[in-house]
Amino acid sequence: MSGTNRTYRLSEIESNQGITFSHAAATPGHHCPMHTALAAMRNIRGISSLVLGMPECSFYSRYVMENPVEGTGELHYTYVLDSNEVVFGCREGLIKALEEMERDGAKAIMVIMTCIPALIGEDVKEITETFSLEHNAKAVCIDMAHYKRNGYEAGYYEGYEALGDFCMKKELNSNLVSILGAHKGREGEGLKNWLKNNAFELLEIETGFMLEDFLKITSSAFIIVTNIHYLPLANKLKKEYNIPFVFLGGAYSVSEITACYETIKEQLQLQELPEFVGINELKELEDNIKSQFTGSRFIIPAIIEDVLLLTNYLTSLSMKPCVLHIEEYQLWMQEWKKSILHQSVDPYITFVVQQEINQDAFEKSGFLEEKGFRFSIGETSLKEVASMKIERFFLTSLFGYERTNALLHSLKHLRKEE
Amino acid sequence: MPLYKNTPQPSGRMGVLWALAPIFDAAIIEYGSMGHMIYAEKWLAHTGLIKRAKLITTHLAEKDIALGITKRLEESVKEVVKEKKANVIFLIPSSVPEMIGTDLESIGEELQFMYPQIPIITFGAGNFKATKEQGMEEAYFRLVKSLTKEDDIEAIEDTGFEKATFNLIGSACDWSRFQSDTREIIRIMEGAFDMKSAAVFGSSCNTTSLYKMTNAKVTLVMRKDGIKAAKQLEKNYGIPYLYMTPYGLLNTITWIKELEEILEKKADKDYLNNEIKETQYAIHHCNVWAKHKNDKAKLWISNEDELSLGIQEFAKKELGFMLATGGIHMSDARQLKQNPGKCNIEVRRSTLSYDINPYELPFMGFRGTMNLCSLFTDFLIKR
Structure with missing residues (x-):
């Protein structure tokens, strides 16, 4: 490879630091997690933001935060460390800035720390904690220093997780079920109707919600997570408030999805499962795909947020993963890694920074050998390889049987095109 | 207190990048965290610069910072050279290496020694005080200092020029209509003095045109960021410069009159x-x-x-x-x-x-x- 290090296999990856670039020269590279953290915060009414860093971070972050003051009163300011603060720290200035934001009307402030304050070792978490103790406004800090990882998914994981710091213990409402993540489509409606028909109240948290509503989450009896971005938050709420959850968004196979619904049924003491149309057909389709794709090989050069879960599922259908782009690898993803390795495959892991996976990974993984069916999830320049064109977010508005159905039909279509 | 309720001012590092990006056969390599370059690409994609330099970032990890490893930078340069992706390589500063004191200048010199076939130019203005204007000044000045070597001049002189030429250190991509303004200046120079542009800084150009800068009869400076570079050309090559920005009719006429004196040539009356x-x-x-x-x-x-x-x-x-x-x-x-x-x-x-x-x-x-x-x-x- 032309990068700085050799390409590692999944079994060798223990953290983001072990994922090497596909090419030395990233052109022009990927966004930093500050970008996605801001994108997440932008859609939450009641949360103000303060980007803490250099002019580059502050100036360009205005691409995400177009208005310094939103119509509903949220403030989106930036704090640029001056040359003295780069050396001596920014504690005093930052506290004054937070006080000024409070005076301007901010009640909940997310301080987004970028590379330089992280590098100088400024303890921004302590600063926000001290500020919050002495003021009515509450500030929370997230460390989004890009040099600590390759990609930008941490902006979502840690951004949403930090919302938990604004929460307080509330009395349990045994009728309240929270849904974290998108829950559109027929199945989303089906899930909601099932719960509503059983007299449950729903707290629906997906892109675009109010902090005030979100804070009710600590009184939930149960949480259903449909998107991986909210998984760290659900774990935090379980740890700190003992709220059980199920990660429905992590289930791809029919049996896993059914198990998730069984968990919901048991936790909420429901009499029966909802009736989703076409589960039997989906089982059949799953079997068909398995027989059609046995021995096939695939690569994933695109950004798929739950790439390990997807890979695990495809591998269970007898497809062999060769090379994967992993935007973010966190310790809590370890169980998915183990599950993939348990199926006797060990794909190469890379961080694609140009148009294509590098030659080294292609060759080592054996993907270039012209035997059997090969496909790519995401575009590839290899003309003889069937490729599934995907958007920025891959099937993320769907979950459960409906998502798997869409995925398997796309695979079927891919095979037909061949 | 450096709290900004509105957009803060761009840094010197950003100024360097914005001034260099219009050189469309260049590769700009930033040794630093990756997020900056993709934003810079977005900025440039919205400037109307259809052709622009290839923006490259190395990214860096905690280990690179802790141990001062610069292998990513060396590998990136190697890749650009090997794959002939550009005619010139610019190494620009970024905040993390500036903070840890990476000696970009020395690394640039070593890389130049390794790859003599392509100019590798290292830029400064990376400190935590430099303004956008200082960054642009640094970019133009360094270009003038680095792309005017004797061997380059000889190579260009062989091709010859039919018309007299001028350099233009014009408006840059932080001003709206910067390309149109550049085009208007070139149009007036052609119409009034029958001159062609040589090096154009700040707006769309390539290294071939930059190499022609020492043959020019005059350097037109539209912004004060360009004065230092123009002075360097004057000092080393005797090329006079005019620092004046022609807005309005009277000002444009005065600007032409000044040029008549410098060039010792009357503008075309008709x-x-x-x-x-x-x-x-x-x-x-x-x-x-x-x-x-x-x-x-x-x-x-x-x-x-x-x-x-x-x-x-x-x-x-x-x-x-x-x-x-x-x-x-x-x-x-x-x-x-x-x-x-x-x-x-x-x-x-x-x-x-x-x-x-x-x-x-x-x-x-x-x-x-x-x-x-x-x-x-x-x-x-x-x-």
Whole structure:
């Protein structure tokens, strides 16, 4: 490879630091997690933001935060460390800035720390904690220093997780079920109707919600997570408030999805499962795909947020993963890694920074050998390889049987095109 | 306290990058965290620069920082050279390596030694105080110092030139219509003095044109960021420079007169008369309306730079406008959003700018004057 290090296999990856670039020269590279953290915060009414860093971070972050003051009163300011603060720290200035934001009307402030304050070792978490103790406004800090990882998914994981710091213990409402993540489509409606028909109240948290509503989450009896971005938050709420959850968004196979619904049924003491149309057909389709794709090989050069879960599922259908782009690898993803390795495959892991996976990974993984069916999830320049064109977010508005159905039909279509 | 409620000022590092990016056969390599470059790419993609330098970032990890490993940078340069991705490589500073004291200059020298077939130029202005203007000044100056070596000159002189040439250190991509302004200056120089452009800094150009800078008869400097580079050319190659920004008719005529003296050559009379006549037509109409609607003829323009002072002088002296808020406001789109006038004209670029047409009408020169008159008149005649 032309990068700085050799390409590692999944079994060798223990953290983001072990994922090497596909090419030395990233052109022009990927966004930093500050970008996605801001994108997440932008859609939450009641949360103000303060980007803490250099002019580059502050100036360009205005691409995400177009208005310094939103119509509903949220403030989106930036704090640029001056040359003295780069050396001596920014504690005093930052506290004054937070006080000024409070005076301007901010009640909940997310301080987004970028590379330089992280590098100088400024303890921004302590600063926000001290500020919050002495003021009515509450500030929370997230460390989004890009040099600590390759990609930008941490902006979502840690951004949403930090919302938990604004929460307080509330009395349990045994009728309240929270849904974290998108829950559109027929199945989303089906899930909601099932719960509503059983007299449950729903707290629906997906892109675009109010902090005030979100804070009710600590009184939930149960949480259903449909998107991986909210998984760290659900774990935090379980740890700190003992709220059980199920990660429905992590289930791809029919049996896993059914198990998730069984968990919901048991936790909420429901009499029966909802009736989703076409589960039997989906089982059949799953079997068909398995027989059609046995021995096939695939690569994933695109950004798929739950790439390990997807890979695990495809591998269970007898497809062999060769090379994967992993935007973010966190310790809590370890169980998915183990599950993939348990199926006797060990794909190469890379961080694609140009148009294509590098030659080294292609060759080592054996993907270039012209035997059997090969496909790519995401575009590839290899003309003889069937490729599934995907958007920025891959099937993320769907979950459960409906998502798997869409995925398997796309695979079927891919095979037909061949 | 460096709290910004609005967009903060760009850094020197950003100034360097913005000044270099129009050199479309260059590769700009930033040794630093990756997020900056993709934003820079977005900024540049919205400038109307259809062809621009290849932006490359190495990214870095905690281990690179802790141990001072610069292998990513070396590998990136190697990849660009090996795959012949560019004719020149620019190494630009970024905040993390500046913080840890990476000696980019020395690394650049070593890399140049390893790859003598391609110029590798290292830029400064990476510190935590440098302004955008200092960054741009550094970029132009370093280009002049680095791309004027004797062997390069000989190579260019062989090809020869039919017409006399000029260098232009013009407006850059932080100003709206920077490409149109550049084109207008080139048009006037061709029409008035039958001269062609050699090196063009700040707007679309390539290394071949930059190598021609030492053959030029004059360097035209539109912004003070370019003075240092122009002085270097004057000192080493005896090329005189003119620092003046031609906004408005009177200013444009004065600028041409100054050039006549420097070049010891009269501008083409017919061309000049025709341009003046056309521009006076537009000024006359605008002037009439400014008198008629003198309560509306108010202009406010942000900052105090060549663009601001030039347009203010023109509006006041030639059109009879009052310099006050509440009428026409000229600034960047963000400021105009917060401080709107009755008529808002974007003259500076911000993250809200989305310019896809490099052929929009200019603000400088004869046609720029006509354009301004037209925009102002449109507002004045509106009921």
